[in-house]
Amino acid sequence: MSNDLLPSSQLPGVTRFQWQQLLGPIFVVVIVAYAASSVSASFAFLTEGTLALLVMVLALQVLIGNSGVLSFGQAAFAMVGGFASGLLTVPVRIKENVLDELWEPLKMVNMGIYPSLVIAVAIGAFLAFITGLFLMRLSGLAAGIATFALLMVADNVLFNWRLIGPGPQVMPQVPKFDFIDESIAIAVLTMFVVYLIGISRRGRLLRATREDALAARALGASIWRLRVLFFTVSGGIAALSGAMYAHHAGAVSARDFYLGFTFTTLAMLVIGGASSVWGAVVGTILVTAIGQVLLVFEGGVTLGSIEFTLPNGVRGLVIAAALVVILIWRPRGVTGGKEFRLPFLSRT
Template structure:
């Protein structure tokens, strides 16, 4: 458990330092922590299966709308959601319960979708997940009685604070690590490079992908719920292509094959995105005033992503997990080695029925 401990302590240290800064900095760190939850949610499926999903933020939208409706006061829902079913208009729950409910609803939807999606990979899987994202967006834009359509939900009580976001980020890190070290995670990783060989060794590849897909959807839904309870509103356009591109960029730049890469990528890209966002408005770290450059953030992140794919496809971490000095001594090596669960020995062990 040294890897998740170091990652949680590192993220916590950054958050505590930011807590001493101005309110604007604290809000930026809260968004970064929510992004971290979303990236880890995506990593649970992509990092362990090797199948890229471009529609995971559809689950974030499901979690966001579910949590937003559940925490909204009944009096407010009577005004905004007058056509909603009676239980929805009268039920109001605590923010923590709403976040869990958002994650669980996303997981339930994932259970239904996992049956067909877990049996395809490559380009077919990518196109299928894009259709998921589009479908969720279309439903959200037209289900007026629940989502208020294009107008979106507003007047959602804001309850996602820095401690709340940090706690959920820590839970996501520990849960992702426990999953990838479990027998389920090892079986799925064993099938990443050669699904046919894994199936011949007795591994049910669709089943293992389905399990990862559902767990991944839960944490993605939690991230969406946290974001909705932070903004105080949610519309169909929030969790769409732009946000999908940002979350995927975080995962790829950090390294999609390791939990350390997911956390590092989310941290690095969050910092860079904030700098670029300020630069777009003409302010560079409060030191230099330049002409506003709208769109600079997407252009720079896009170029960075292309460079990383060309020069270092495995990301900053190269698919390796962080190692502590005493872990090095225990294993008899002086440098970081690949994660134990992706080496041939563990893969073979996981593949045995």
């Protein structure tokens, strides 16, 4: 099949732990993040937000890249993570004033950012486990639509239910990270987890089942179990991403994690290449960079005597076009679905 998002020929590549495959992408992320954040305060802010997106793209990668099951619904867990970590850290006084319909125990609780991150991940993983028990019985098109429905349900509930969140409003005064290093460290940790679970025995088994329908059927129930496991891990990491976003922006609302967020992160993964950590990293950096360049043009740029101004909307246009073009001409993404490899170390 020529248009295969998740190719089979790549499979044998990531079966064995190789330091370069793990350390290469980490090195690139750390270098790019520090370099970009040293440019200016606004670049530092952008970098922090991009690291939260990277974690979300990794959440998608660990599920889609290994199981081959498409999900439009992981943003639901990011939403939950953002809300959870926000609610646990916003000062009690603020909650009493702004979120007056909130459930009493939630109003009273308050903790530091890091404990809240752990709880957010736990809640995200737990909800992913429960929903995954049902959703991971589906595959292909049905899985795509059902996970999309999950996103709709999460959005509808969290957008309206003031007992557990700000409802249609924004939850303000979420404590922010103090240093960029915190986001970088979390992203690096996530890359470790995603890479290691990908090359683990279970990860290899799950990828193998995608290739051979017969073997997949023979394994039957255990595939479902493996998918639920990866859906759970993905949900936890997505919740982490949502929480990072909340502590990056200092505020959080349901619509931060709706269709736009889903589209951007999915586009990053597909453009970079869905079947590797390296693809997730490249896609995130590439899409962000393109967006930034176009943003500058949208503001107006003078080259010589001519002034260019791109109309608003061009950024989304270019990224959407890139996604479609990649799907048609390079369905394995710009990395070709390969893990990171140093040129002079390459073996085939």
